[in-house]
Amino acid sequence: QSALTQPASVSGSPGQSITISCTGTSSDIGGYYYVSWYQQHPGKAPKLMIYDVSDRPSGVSNRFSGSKSGNTASLTISGLQAEDEADYYCSSYTSSNTLVFGGGTKLTVL
């Protein structure tokens, strides 16, 4: 199972909005609503930010939102803050009953 495709890096200024894409196939993202997004700061464990495409866990800011169209999922962060600077990973359930992660996207807040 190949990794989902994410841009290596994105950047934005404080207060702006950014979107990170995550492209898969009809055997993963396109076929299921089990898409999650994780935030990882350096040296820390990942943190769940979005699950089931667009649901937010309790305690996660509503500045984070998720969506899906076809084989591509997206994470949007609005009102960028310095603390949002981190690596972001998408994941999806697959038709092989496995899970696959994206390669990760480094978000830089300018």
Added chain:
Amino acid sequence: QVQLVQSGAEVKKPGASVKVSCKATGYTFTTYGISWVRQAPGQGLEWMGWISVYNGNTNYAQNLQGRVTMTTDTSTSTAYMELRSLRSDDRAVYYCARGRSTSPFDYWGQGTLVTVSS
């Protein structure tokens, strides 16, 4: 509160085995699966597989089949991941997480660094 606490860093020689533990507290251990994810230095996350704590069923990533075994001890609410025939490219931080392939990983352990070096 929910916590997953993993065992400490390990240094192993090529060809050896490593067994990492993950002790769960703050919830009913048998009602959630436990997944394992690893991250090589400077690299992304790699899903290794998951185990149903309820019935012991496992599902492993194809590239690790035959080398990895995931188990649980419900009497101590602890999950284990054993990786055999270690190679240099198995050097990574290994994480346990609460969840399965169709559910989000809502809690994570702190990670265990496994170094493979002769």
